[in-house]
Amino acid sequence: VTDAVVSAFDVASFTSLDDYATSDASVDRPDAAAVYRSMASAVLGYLRASGAADPEDLLGEVFYQVARDLPRFRGNDTALRAWVFRLARNRVIDDSRRRRARPVDAVAEIPERVAADELTSVDPDLVEALERLTPDQREVVLLRFVADLPVREVARLLRRRPGAVKQLQARALSRLESLVASRATVDQPAT
Amino acid sequence: MEPEQDLTERLEQLGRSPVPPRVSSVQLAGMAAVTPRRSRHRFPAVAAGVLVAALLGTGIAAASMNASQPATTAEDPDATVPAVADAEQEAADEENENGPPFAVPPGDVGEGVVDPFPDDPCRGPPPFAGQPAVTPGDDGRGTTRAAEAEAFSAIRGACEAEGDGSDGGPPPGTPQGPPPGTPDGPPSDTPSGPPSDTPDGPPANTPSGPPPGTPQGPPEDTPPAPGSPGS
Numbered sequence: 001v002t003d004a005v006v007s008a009f010d011v012a013s014f015t016s017l018d019d020y021a022t023s024d025a026s027v028d029r030p031d032a033a034a035v036y037r038s039m040a041s042a043v044l045g046y047l048r049a050s051g052a053a054d055p056e057d058l059l060g061e062v063f064y065q066v067a068r069d070l071p072r073f074r075g076n077d078t079a080l081r082a083w084v085f086r087l088a089r090n091r092v093i094d095d096s097r098r099r100r101a102r103p104v105d106a107v108a109e110i111p112e113r114v115a116a117d118e119l120t121s122v123d124p125d126l127v128e129a130l131e132r133l134t135p136d137q138r139e140v141v142l143l144r145f146v147a148d149l150p151v152r153e154v155a156r157l158l159r160r161r162p163g164a165v166k167q168l169q170a171r172a173l174s175r176l177e178s179l180v181a182s183r184a185t186v187d188q189p190a191t
Numbered sequence: 192m193e194p195e196q197d198l199t200e201r202l203e204q205l206g207r208s209p210v211p212p213r214v215s216s217v218q219l220a221g222m223a224a225v226t227p228r229r230s231r232h233r234f235p236a237v238a239a240g241v242l243v244a245a246l247l248g249t250g251i252a253a254a255s256m257n258a259s260q261p262a263t264t265a266e267d268p269d270a271t272v273p274a275v276a277d278a279e280q281e282a283a284d285e286e287n288e289n290g291p292p293f294a295v296p297p298g299d300v301g302e303g304v305v306d307p308f309p310d311d312p313c314r315g316p317p318p319f320a321g322q323p324a325v326t327p328g329d330d331g332r333g334t335t336r337a338a339e340a341e342a343f344s345a346i347r348g349a350c351e352a353e354g355d356g357s358d359g360g361p362p363p364g365t366p367q368g369p370p371p372g373t374p375d376g377p378p379s380d381t382p383s384g385p386p387s388d389t390p391d392g393p394p395a396n397t398p399s400g401p402p403p404g405t406p407q408g409p410p411e412d413t414p415p416a417p418g419s420p421g422s
């Protein structure tokens with residue numbers, strides 16, 4: 001089994017995907033390794049803030065798909081970013097479906113050592129406040145600020161009008177402010 | 192700093208999470224953590240021995256297997272099965288495999304000869320077949336036997352006059368069963384649906400059309416061409 005996993009990830013090895021950029025210079029292809037370097041942080045943050053059970057695992061799935069389909073991609077940087085986050089969003093939706101369909105084995109979900117690094121890099125108060133937004137509000141906030149997508153791309157991704165996205169964003173930020181402020185008040189020791 | 196600006200900066204900070212240097216190393220670390228947990232479910236050697244013994248129907252085999260695996264038995268208490276329970280389970284298994292105990296059919300004289308037509312006077316052997324002939328000086332039962340044999344002969348004679356008792360079945364040489372080469376349906380293990388891990392359609396909120404996230408030619412959200420004015 002381990003050999004199979006190793007070979008599978010040899011295929012997905014992002015450093016080896018530099019070939020895409022050098023194999024045919026006449027074709028306007030982005031470099032998969034560069035895509036990973038520039039977007040992996042944001043994708044991982046998006047996956048974590050979206051509540052994915054295993055964000056690193058989904059990150060691998062997303063960039064496996066990116067590496068596979070990148071040669072067929074045509075578009076500018078904004079379109080590329082929107083496409084990558086569309087993949088990430090779909091993986092989050094698939095992940096939540098899988099978890100609903102298969103009850104979680106508590107023993108199998110014991111956190112591993114990787115999770116310790118994860119905790120230090122996430123703003124727990126903010127993540128908790130995000131969980132209390134409506135799904136639409138949370139989606140808009142994550143895509144706008146974590147994924148750094150423009151309103152127009154978020155609107156396309158969510159199949160909404162740009163005006164509706166702006167409205168959701170304003171309400172979400174207002175709600176987040178109050179949630180984070182109330183949390184800060186609770187955490188402060190009484191003087 | 193304005194609260195909203197502070198908030199957006201914190202949100203943007205979420206998008207600057209440190210990334211594992213190589214995803215593969217994280218995945219393999221996860222696999223390594225899973226491997227010992229799976230080993231807990233290995234089929235115990237003692238249980239395998241008990242199963243073999245049950246299949247062979249010999250208690251000796253079970254005893255020898257148990258005796259040859261003391262260390263494994265001590266390691267895994269769940270795999271230890273009491274000997275008495277083994278014997279009872281073995282008997283129950285044997286009964287389940289072979290069906291209920293054999294029932295003596297009517298007409299079985301206990302000598303390995305079974306009359307397949309015990310109630311049909313036109314078929315089967317005559318009464319008292321294989322038994323000593325009636326002799327003079329019998330204890331009285333001989334008289335009855337002689338009378339019954341005589342009555343049987345009369346009945347059998349009538350049967351032969353009426354016909355041979357056959358039911359007009361197919362003539363000899365009629366092939367039975369389907370003609371050779373007739374397909375007998377799919378094998379029992381033929382899958383009748385998609386594999387369990389097949390995705391059940393596109394995710395919710397995903398527009399219909401190409402697979403989610405897969406660029407099929409220029410995606411719908413792809414700007415016209417490289418170099419065109421961005422958003």
